[in-house]
Each structure stands twice: as C-alpha cells, then as structure tokens.
Amino acid sequence: MPQRNAESHFPTKRFVSKAANFVSSTIYPLIINNIQKRQKIFLEI
Numbered sequence: 001m002p003q004r005n006a007e008s009h010f011p012t013k014r015f016v017s018k019a020a021n022f023v024s025s026t027i028y029p030l031i032i033n034n035i036q037k038r039q040k041i042f043l044e045i
Helices: 002-009 012-044
Strands: none
Touching: none
16 A cells, blocks of 8 residues: 555656546547547438
C-alpha cells in the first residue's frame, strides 16, 4: 500500500497528460470511425 502512495504521488500529471494524448490520438478516432460506420449502415438500410 505505501508503494502505491509513493508511486501515485509524483508522476500523476505526466501519466495523465500521456494518457490524454493517447486517448485523443488513438481511442477517440476509433470511436468516430465506429460511429461513421454505424451511420453508413443505417443509411444503407
């Protein structure tokens, strides 16, 4: 337990910024692509 506290104490801001960049660069476009594919399927039906 004390190790977790020590780890989460200082690199949190860097980790959050890296995670935000990762989400915005990979996961967000994947979600947009899925939405666009679903819209195309709905339009075809």
